[in-house]
Amino acid sequence: MGAPDKVVGVVRIFETKEREWFGGRLGVIKDYRIFSKFVCPNLFRERKVSPLYQMSIAAGLIYRAVSLANYIGCNKFSAHVQEQNVKLFKRLHWTVVKEVNLHGVKHFLMEADLNAYPATPIYTSTVANIEALAKLLKAA
Numbered sequence: 001m002g003a004p005d006k007v008v009g010v011v012r013i014f015e016t017k018e019r020e021w022f023g024g025r026l027g028v029i030k031d032y033r034i035f036s037k038f039v040c041p042n043l044f045r046e047r048k049v050s051p052l053y054q055m056s057i058a059a060g061l062i063y064r065a066v067s068l069a070n071y072i073g074c075n076k077f078s079a080h081v082q083e084q085n086v087k088l089f090k091r092l093h094w095t096v097v098k099e100v101n102l103h104g105v106k107h108f109l110m111e112a113d114l115n116a117y118p119a120t121p122i123y124t125s126t127v128a129n130i131e132a133l134a135k136l137l138k139a140a
Contacts, residue, residue: 009028068122078097
């Protein structure tokens with residue numbers, strides 16, 4: 001995308017109770033929200049991923065967040081989604097659980113279909129095994 005060493009998006013995930021994970025603070029720098037069909041080899045490394053998740057940086061981050069939680073041991077993955085983003089999440093195999101009001105803004109509690117997010121580890125040489133990864137995530 002012209003800037004290989006620039007962070008253009010983030011997502012936070014955390015375990016709310018055993019085997020139940022929650023996604024929060026998904027964000028993409030405004031100038032990069034328009035990119036589609038992006039190439040990010042370290043995001044999907046050696047795995048065939050549905051083109052659905054390769055449409056945008058946000059979709060790729062959602063895929064990695066949920067598939068990582070699934071790898072660690074997730075039975076349920078939820079997030080509060082702002083109204084304008086519900087359509088994207090529905091295309092990515094999420095369902096609306098209920099409408100909620102957070103800080104005066106309409107959101108929707110949504111849940112991911114884990115079958116659409118195969119368990120996938122982080123690809124890095126710094127994390128040697130699942131126990132180290134789980135410990136790292138709990139500390140973060």
